[in-house]
Amino acid sequence: MISVHPTTSDDLDFVQALEADWQNGQYITQWRRAQHLEALSDPDCAHRIVRASADGAKIGFFMLWGLQSPHRCIEFRRIVVDRKGCGAGRAALRAGIRMAFTEHDAHRVWLDVKSHNARARQLYQSEGLVEEGTLRECLIAPDGHYESMVLMSLLRTEFEARGGPAGFS
Numbered sequence: 001m002i003s004v005h006p007t008t009s010d011d012l013d014f015v016q017a018l019e020a021d022w023q024n025g026q027y028i029t030q031w032r033r034a035q036h037l038e039a040l041s042d043p044d045c046a047h048r049i050v051r052a053s054a055d056g057a058k059i060g061f062f063m064l065w066g067l068q069s070p071h072r073c074i075e076f077r078r079i080v081v082d083r084k085g086c087g088a089g090r091a092a093l094r095a096g097i098r099m100a101f102t103e104h105d106a107h108r109v110w111l112d113v114k115s116h117n118a119r120a121r122q123l124y125q126s127e128g129l130v131e132e133g134t135l136r137e138c139l140i141a142p143d144g145h146y147e148s149m150v151l152m153s154l155l156r157t158e159f160e161a162r163g164g165p166a167g168f169s
């Protein structure tokens, strides 16, 4: 359904357009181009473009951070797909989780998600990520109200209990 490729500077217009789209912007942080460029060459980060297998079109991106963590804790940061509701997000999440545990020897994969992001929370829960707690009212939204973030994680033992790489294919 999807394939995953290292992001290049040529992909950054696409990445920034996705970040700016109103459907995504309410749930994720937007970065300046310079921040993405820095991430592309940071050995602590895997910045990835998601493509649809059917036509090769770019349909999303995600980042893994903490590849050099001595604690083997890898953060899944900012997954976005533009073809929503057809399983591409789930496939991209699985690809990132597989990559973290198999290529980068993660012990723990974690993320934070806005508490009102019901779709993403449902997706993460259904892939076995466990809610650890809530950072209550930790962000100010553009309209001035406070938003909370939920911390979620998947441990290596849980990844293996769900079938390891095969369970996340």
Ligand SMILES: CC(C)(COP(=O)(O)OP(=O)(O)OC[C@H]1O[C@@H](n2cnc3c(N)ncnc32)[C@H](O)[C@@H]1OP(=O)(O)O)[C@@H](O)C(=O)NCCC(=O)NCCS
Pocket (backbone or CB within 6 Å): 023, 024, 027, 028, 078, 079, 080, 081, 082, 083, 084, 085, 086, 087, 088, 089, 090, 091, 112, 113, 114, 117, 118, 119, 120, 122, 123, 126
């Ligand atoms: C979050 C995101 C990556 C998920 O990708 P997606 O392709 O839309 O998701 P999928 O279709 O693979 O699966 C989403 C699941 O949530 C469910 N879902 C959809 N809308 C929902 C809602 N409003 N409430 C609860 N669950 C919902 C779907 O039914 C599906 O579950 P199912 O397969 O068991 O039916 C994508 O929607 C996106 O880019 N959102 C904007 C950016 C964002 O929020 N990123 C996450 C930041 S932490």
